[in-house]
Amino acid sequence: MPTLFLLIASNCFMTIAWYWHLKGGMSKPLIVVILISWAIALFEYCLAVPANRLGYASGWSGGQLKIAQEVITLVVFGVFMVTVLGEPIGWRHLGAFLCLIGAATFMFAGR
Template identity: 75%
Template sequence: MPTVLLLLVSNLFMTTAWYWHLKGGMTKPLAVVVLISWGLAFVEYCFAVPANRIGYASGWSAAQLKIVQEVIALLVFAGFMVTVLGEPLHWRHLGAFLCLVGALLFLFAGK
């Protein structure tokens, strides 16, 4: 569980680092946006690296860690897309998410 919680926090920072400037930051110089995003990404790494170390030490494979991270990333991004960017969710988003959940189930089957 610590792995999932740490990955959740790291994805909140990474999604913000990658996409915050699309809403209200488009007038800022690109160099400023990159520097701010790097700062956010540094915080993200402070959560992602321990999450992966803890997960791996607990018996998760690298593939399992990556797929869990992708599922969390999509959930976080969907929330960000709707709440911050004001973009609607469509059935295609759900279909893509279900495909990743299927990948997750395949990788954890038999564990």
């Protein structure tokens, strides 16, 4: 459970670091956006690295950690896309999510 919590928190920071400037920050100089994004991403790394170490030490494989991270990323980005960027979720987004859920199911099957 700590692994999932840390992965969710790290993905929240990473999504903000990569995409915050698309809404209201487009007028800022690119170098300023890069520096702000790096500062935000530092917190992401401070959460992602322990999440992966804890998960691996708890018996998760590298593949399981990566698939879990991708599913979390899609969910976090979906929420960000709708709430912050004001973009709708379409059938392609849902299809991609279902494919990732399928991948996660295969990775964790029989565990």
